[in-house]
Amino acid sequence: GENVEQHPSTLSVQEGDSAVIKCTYSDSASNYFPWYKQELGKGPQLIIDIRSNVGEKKDQRIAVTLNKTAKHFSLHITETQPEDSAVYFCAPYTGGGNKLTFGTGTQLKVEL
């Protein structure tokens, strides 16, 4: 099955700084790479995703980059705000397994 590692497990930044979270996966057949944000007491919510034929995707302050050769993809958040404080999960998808495999999560704290 897919092995997914996510780093760091916790990340503390000052408001306005950038944050980067990295996700490494093992299955070279993975072809869909989403990032989910989970706020306290809620279910995860998709914030950005990328497919294997694209190297980078940006949506306002959030971007995802993909390196298929090295089998990792990263979440970039610029100009961080207190409302960005949450747990972030990567969840690479492999068609053969017919499922998303979630990383262990990164607790992001944006300090004033």
Next chain:
Amino acid sequence: NAGVTQTPKFQVLKTGQSMTLQCAQDMNHEYMSWYRQDPGMGLRLIHYSVGAGITDQGEVPNGYNVSRSTTEDFPLRLLSAAPSQTSVYFCASSTFTDTEAFFGQGTRLTVV
């Protein structure tokens, strides 16, 4: 449009009791799934369904049963609750297996 609705939100069971966690979606999604979330372990797939009448096992299926008689509903049954099943359970649905997954608010289950 309610999205994905899970009931109950909280539940306490005694060891050996059985119960059903309900999940309903109103987005006409074919794919539905159940995850459990434990501290430091991300979300792990229990069972999933790619359409009415079709279910399959995920990563941690033991002790759980599912059925999918309609597109809208995907209940999760705990056959004989054990303390190891204390967790937060999330139901999710999506159009396809590799598209945005919409999660419910979760059910916090405690088995004593």
